[in-house]
Every structure is written in structure tokens, then in C-alpha cells.
Amino acid sequence: MGKSDAFKALIIGGSVGGLAAAHELRSIGAEVAVYERSVGRTQARGAGIVMQPEVEALLANLGLSxxxxxxxxxxxxxxxxxxxxxxxxxxxxxxAWDALYRALREPLDDVCYRLDSSLRHVRVEGHDVTAEFPDGHVAQGNFLVGADGIGSATRRLLDATSRPAxxxxxxxxxxxxxxxxxxxxxxxxxxxxxxxxxxxxxxxxxxxxxxxxxxxxxxxxxxxxxxxxxxxxxxxxxxxxxxxxxxxxxxxxxxxxxxxxxxxxxxxxxxxxxxxxxxxxxxxxxxxxxxDLPPGRILANHAALVGDAAGTVRPHTASGTSKAFGDAAGLAAAMEGWTPRHGLPLRRLEEWEAQRLSHLVRVSEIGIELATRSSLGVPQGDKFFASD
Incomplete structure (x- = not known):
């Protein structure tokens, strides 16, 4: 794919899932720009991370062990x-979140990474996607990736009925x-x-x-x-x-x-x-x-959701980060070779969506089962920190 033929991906969310999406899409020749809602450095939504194969694979692609x-x-x-x-x-x-963030962020120093940018509106016209932000900034690209976590503004714009429970x-x-x-x-x-x-x-x-x-x-x-x-x-x-x-x-x-x-x-x-x-x-x-965020559609017109924006898994599975990385890798594979002059590779994207939703359902069920074994989130489990 020549530079002039490359599509531009607007990635909403600059935590480790968004950075993984940026790396995976860049690896297939796409131009990427990342928009993060945090005003300062993105804040860890956790601390420790269990190393999983999907994370290890992306690190290896970046020359890191x-x-x-x-x-x-x-x-x-x-x-x-x-x-x-x-x-x-x-x-x-x-x-740890910050160790992984640093490893992924440093190789993207040449990429647009804009802070204080919470998505407000998305408009699709043909193969062009326009994203608007509260400060009036407007970004234009050809595909939008929502990697903005469980409180995803991208998901709310694509599906207003989906809410975490x-x-x-x-x-x-x-x-x-x-x-x-x-x-x-x-x-x-x-x-x-x-x-x-x-x-x-x-x-x-x-x-x-x-x-x-x-x-x-x-x-x-x-x-x-x-x-x-x-x-x-x-x-x-x-x-x-x-x-x-x-x-x-x-x-x-x-x-x-x-x-x-x-x-x-x-x-x-x-x-x-x-x-x-x-x-x-x-x-x-x-x-x-x-x-819990139940699985729903994660593919829309020139847009897709990855990581917790697409659906959550319980932390006991130790796979929240690896799921986001797997989502990103599969999305890039489905979009490889696409140029804005042609129609989207819908068959490959729909296969990606079906595979990732199936994976999400399977891991979600495992997480709920693990929680239940410890009487977490179930009626029969003891409750704590009750108000008077």
C-alpha cells in the first residue's frame, strides 16, 4: 500500500488498548491519530497486569521481550x-499498566496524540469520517476505532442503549x-x-x-x-x-x-x-x-470498538488487556490492504466481529464463574461497607 493510498484511522482512547490499535493499524500501513480524554497523562485504570500471549506478541513486534x-x-x-x-x-x-503504557507510547512519538479530547460527535460521509471534540477541534479520517474504555463515548454515539451494569x-x-x-x-x-x-x-x-x-x-x-x-x-x-x-x-x-x-x-x-x-x-x-457490559455490535459504518469499549470481562480472568490487544490485532488483519478508494472489506470485518464477540462471550462466562466461586457478586455472598 503506497503512502497516498493509506487510510487514516482516528483512535478514540489513548490508554494501552488505544496504543495497541495504533501499532497494529500502523503495521498494515495506516496513518493513525490518537485522541485521549484525559487532560494530563492518562491515568491507570488498574495497576498490575498478567502477561498474556497477545501482549507478548505485540511487544515482540516492537522488538521488546x-x-x-x-x-x-x-x-x-x-x-x-x-x-x-x-x-x-x-x-x-x-x-504494570504504566510499564506497558511506556513501552507502547515511546515508539509513537511521531504520531498525533491529542489530550483533553473526549469524543462529542461522529459523522460519516462516503469513506470519510469526521470526529468532533468539545473544544471545537475537528479530526478527519477514514475509519474510527473506539478504544475509550468502559465509559466509552464512542459506544454511546454508536449505540445509545448499551450501558454497563x-x-x-x-x-x-x-x-x-x-x-x-x-x-x-x-x-x-x-x-x-x-x-x-x-x-x-x-x-x-x-x-x-x-x-x-x-x-x-x-x-x-x-x-x-x-x-x-x-x-x-x-x-x-x-x-x-x-x-x-x-x-x-x-x-x-x-x-x-x-x-x-x-x-x-x-x-x-x-x-x-x-x-x-x-x-x-x-x-x-x-x-x-x-x-459488566454485555456483548453487542462492535462494528458500525466505518467504525469499530475494541477493548472495554466493546465489552468487559471480569478481572479474575486476567485478560482485560489481552482482549483489547487481540481485538486490535484482528481488526488490523481484517483491514489489511484496504484503501479509501474501495469499499470496506465487509466480509472480513464481519468475520472479525463474530470471532471477537464469541471470544468475549466465552471469557465473560469464565469470569462470572470464577467470581461466583468466591461468592463475589452473588446474593448469597457476604456484603461489606454497608452504610448505617
């Missing part, structure tokens, strides 16, 4: 309520420098995937690269997530930030109000293995509610 952005684990261990640990061998690679539980999270963790606790956690379960809650922990991608001992971070059942009517109270902002899909670090910090630490002391309770107490806690 999975190990270059990952911490290697050797064992899994289950903690019991009094702190006893049961272990077994289970090698695994763990990365609260799954019945939240994920409290922490991401702390290993240098801030007591030596005995770090010895327990280092090199291991550690987890704890009881009715209505599950907690897991592992080390990830440092804030600037460091892999050396002493420079990494301890990442943990604590899933807890929470009634939907209690959610707004916990998503009210100390800045006065009412959040919807993610409560960032530093926004937890002091009285909620106290609730979280008290609940940790009452419910978790002592090592995990200690970890919660020393962390700057943030939170994500867990949502």
Missing part, C-alpha cells in the same frame, strides 16, 4: 486467616514501592502470587515493575487488589472523592476520604490474613467498581 517489562514470579501461595501460607510452584510474568462488588487496590514495605512482609510476597479468600471477598498480591519500569530488587512495587461485595446503593458514598468530585468508574489514588480510609483499614483488620491487613494499612488505597 515480555521479560523486559515484567517481574518474574516462581510460586503461588494461599494465605489463611491466621497467616499460614500454602505454596506451590507456578512461574508467571507480571507487568454494576456486578455487585468492588476492587480496592494498592500499588506501593517495595522499599516502603517491611522486610518480613516483602520476603513473604516477593517472587510469589499471593492470595486469600473468604465468603464475599478475595485478595491477591504480586510485585510489578517500578514507576519507571525498574526491575531491580528494591525498586519494584507491590501491587494488590481486594475484591469485596458491596451493595449498589452504597457505591456512590464510596465513590465520592475528597476533592469533592463524584466518580463513576474509578476512584483514583489520593481521593479516598479519611473516614473511608478508616473503614477500609478496620475491615481489613477484621477480615483478612494479618499480612494482607498490614499491607492495606500502609497503602494509598484506590478503588474500581466491577462492571
Amino acid at each position: 515480555a521479560r523486559s517489562v515484567s517481574v518474574e514470579l516462581r510460586e503461588r501461595q494461599q494465605l489463611h486467616i491466621r497467616g499460614k501460607a500454602e505454596r506451590y510452584r507456578a512461574p508467571q510474568l507480571m507487568t 454494576y456486578a455487585g462488588y468492588v476492587a480496592w487496590r494498592g500499588l506501593e514501592p517495595e522499599s516502603a514495605v517491611p522486610e518480613d512482609l516483602l520476603d513473604l510476597l516477593s517472587g510469589r502470587f499471593t492470595f486469600f479468600e473468604s465468603s464475599g471477598m478475595q485478595m491477591l498480591c504480586y510485585l510489578v515493575p517500578g514507576a519507571n519500569g525498574e526491575l531491580e530488587e528494591g525498586s519494584r512495587r507491590v501491587n494488590w487488589v481486594w475484591y469485596v461485595n458491596l451493595a449498589e446503593h452504597d457505591l456512590p458514598r464510596l465513590l465520592a472523592g475528597r476533592s469533592g468530585r463524584q466518580f463513576e468508574h474509578f476512584l483514583p489514588p489520593g481521593e479516598l476520604r479519611p473516614e473511608i480510609v478508616e473503614e477500609v483499614t478496620e475491615q481489613a483488620d477484621a477480615s483478612l490474613a494479618p499480612q494482607f491487613a498490614e499491607l492495606v494499612r500502609l497503602s494509598d488505597v484506590f478503588m474500581q467498581p466491577v462492571f
Whole structure:
């Protein structure tokens, strides 16, 4: 495909899924531009990421190894309520959102990456797509990719009826420098995937690269997530930030109000293995509610959805990021060779849509099953953080 024949893709969403789409489409000769709604640097919607084949494949295409952005684990261990640990061998690679973001963003320095750009309107005329943004900026291309997450503006414009549904539980999270963790606790956690379960809650922990991608001992971070059942009517109270902002899909670090910090630490002391309770107490806690977004159409006229914009999978599958990367790779394969002078490769795009929706349904079902095993998001599971 000659430069003059290349199509231009407008990618809405500049997190790791959008960056993956940019790389995959560039690999087939497309010109790409990325539009991110964050005003400053895009904020992690999670912390730790389990290395999966789809992620490893894209890194390899960029000349990077999975190990270059990952911490290697050797064992899994289950903690019991009094702190006893049961272990077994289970090698695994763990990365972090910001380490992956950096690895994908740096090779795209020559690409338009526009911040403070939340999609407001889309117009399609022939093979031309026009995207409009609240500040009056207008972008023109030939295909639009919605990679803007669970609160996707792209999805709302393409299908106004599709809405995420609260799954019945939240994920409290922490991401702390290993240098801030007591030596005995770090010895327990280092090199291991550690987890704890009881009715209505599950907690897991592992080390990830440092804030600037460091892999050396002493420079990494301890990442943990604590899933807890929470009634939907209690959610707004916990998503009210100390800045006065009412959040919807993610409560960032530093926004937890002091009285909620106290609730979280008290609940940790009452419910978790002592090592995990200690970890919660020393962390700057943030939170994500867990949502389900049922599969729907992900292909429209000169537009497609990828990642969480297309549909969510429960975090227990460890496949949210890899699903976005797989969506992007398949979309690029379906569009390879297309030029704006010709009709879209509809048969290949429809096959891509069918395959990705089938994958989404399958992984979604697995995630719900895994959550149910831990009594997460089900009526019989214990509830926590109830308002008076």
C-alpha cells in the first residue's frame, strides 16, 4: 500500500488498548491519530497486569521481550486467616499498566496524540469520517476505532442503549514501592502470587515493575487488589472523592476520604490474613467498581470498538488487556490492504466481529464463574461497607 493510498484511522482512547490499535493499524500501513480524554497523562485504570500471549506478541513486534517489562514470579501461595501460607510452584510474568503504557507510547512519538479530547460527535460521509471534540477541534479520517474504555463515548454515539451494569462488588487496590514495605512482609510476597479468600471477598498480591519500569530488587512495587461485595446503593458514598468530585468508574489514588480510609483499614483488620491487613494499612488505597457490559455490535459504518469499549470481562480472568490487544490485532488483519478508494472489506470485518464477540462471550462466562466461586457478586455472598 503506497503512502497516498493509506487510510487514516482516528483512535478514540489513548490508554494501552488505544496504543495497541495504533501499532497494529500502523503495521498494515495506516496513518493513525490518537485522541485521549484525559487532560494530563492518562491515568491507570488498574495497576498490575498478567502477561498474556497477545501482549507478548505485540511487544515482540516492537522488538521488546515480555521479560523486559515484567517481574518474574516462581510460586503461588494461599494465605489463611491466621497467616499460614500454602505454596506451590507456578512461574508467571507480571507487568504494570504504566510499564506497558511506556513501552507502547515511546515508539509513537511521531504520531498525533491529542489530550483533553473526549469524543462529542461522529459523522460519516462516503469513506470519510469526521470526529468532533468539545473544544471545537475537528479530526478527519477514514475509519474510527473506539478504544475509550468502559465509559466509552464512542459506544454511546454508536449505540445509545448499551450501558454497563454494576456486578455487585468492588476492587480496592494498592500499588506501593517495595522499599516502603517491611522486610518480613516483602520476603513473604516477593517472587510469589499471593492470595486469600473468604465468603464475599478475595485478595491477591504480586510485585510489578517500578514507576519507571525498574526491575531491580528494591525498586519494584507491590501491587494488590481486594475484591469485596458491596451493595449498589452504597457505591456512590464510596465513590465520592475528597476533592469533592463524584466518580463513576474509578476512584483514583489520593481521593479516598479519611473516614473511608478508616473503614477500609478496620475491615481489613477484621477480615483478612494479618499480612494482607498490614499491607492495606500502609497503602494509598484506590478503588474500581466491577462492571459488566454485555456483548453487542462492535462494528458500525466505518467504525469499530475494541477493548472495554466493546465489552468487559471480569478481572479474575486476567485478560482485560489481552482482549483489547487481540481485538486490535484482528481488526488490523481484517483491514489489511484496504484503501479509501474501495469499499470496506465487509466480509472480513464481519468475520472479525463474530470471532471477537464469541471470544468475549466465552471469557465473560469464565469470569462470572470464577467470581461466583468466591461468592463475589452473588446474593448469597457476604456484603461489606454497608452504610448505617
